[in-house]
Amino acid sequence: AQSVTQLGSHVSVSEGALVLLRCNYSSSVPPYLFWYVQYPNQGLQLLLKYTSAATLVKGINGFEAEFKKSETSFHLTKPSAHMSDAAEYFCAVRDSSASKIIFGSGTRLSIRP
Amino acid sequence: NAGVTQTPKFQVLKTGQSMTLQCAQDMNHEYMSWYRQDPGMGLRLIHYSVGAGITDQGEVPNGYNVSRSTTEDFPLRLLSAAPSQTSVYFCATRGDPGDYGYTFGSGTRLTVV
Numbered sequence: 001a002q003s004v005t006q007l008g009s010h011v012s013v014s015e016g017a018l019v020l021l022r023c024n025y026s027s028s029v030p031p032y033l034f035w036y037v038q039y040p041n042q043g044l045q046l047l048l049k050y051t052s053a054a055t056l057v058k059g060i061n062g063f064e065a066e067f068k069k070s071e072t073s074f075h076l077t078k079p080s081a082h083m084s085d086a087a088e089y090f091c092a093v094r095d096s097s098a099s100k101i102i103f104g105s106g107t108r109l110s111i112r113p
Numbered sequence: 114n115a116g117v118t119q120t121p122k123f124q125v126l127k128t129g130q131s132m133t134l135q136c137a138q139d140m141n142h143e144y145m146s147w148y149r150q151d152p153g154m155g156l157r158l159i160h161y162s163v164g165a166g167i168t169d170q171g172e173v174p175n176g177y178n179v180s181r182s183t184t185e186d187f188p189l190r191l192l193s194a195a196p197s198q199t200s201v202y203f204c205a206t207r208g209d210p211g212d213y214g215y216t217f218g219s220g221t222r223l224t225v226v
Binding site for chain 2: 049090102
């Protein structure tokens with residue numbers, strides 16, 4: 001069965017510092033992987049997705065993620081954190097039936113001034 | 114273009130009451146789904162539909178019913194509310210079957226007392 005594991009339920013970084021949110025996946029088929037962001041009291045918004053094309057995927061708001069098959073990882077990064085990046089971030093993988101996606105438990109990102 | 118509209122935004126129910134959470138979309142998306150979000154558990158799929166007249170269960174379907182009579186609407190019914198159903202509920206849609214970027218509504222926060 002497909003699954004994703006997000007390492008760290010809460011990450012705190014200083015404004016201007018590197019953001020690194022970790023996600024490892026398990027998939028019995030070539031994976032489609034996603035990162036979503038949820039701002040307080042809002043629904044989820046797609047940040048970026050990997051669908052077997054380029055392994056380095058660029059998304060909105062300066063975020064990017066790299067698919068590493070050897071490490072079964074799909075970590076999310078941003079070179080310089082901004083206060084507006086404070087939110088909860090979810091990694092997700094497409095189910096093998098292709099009928100749904102499965103979410104990780106989420107990582108809350110806090111930004112220190 | 115409203116996207117995905119969920120109503121109500123907030124609801125308090127007494128144990129045993131029934132209610133319907135509404136989800137409407139104006140993007141002509143065939144795929145619609147319901148998730149519940151609980152702290153530390155990410156989002157879990159309740160039910161989904163790949164088109165009008167077709168529904169299927171997700172990972173946590175017990176206590177919930179759905180139907181899909183039109184492309185636009187996908188209501189979620191709680192038959193007899195229980196405190197364990199206290200959660201935030203999200204409706205999500207998907208357009209192109211090959212594009213797994215979901216569009217989320219802003220959620221319904223339900224409390225069962």
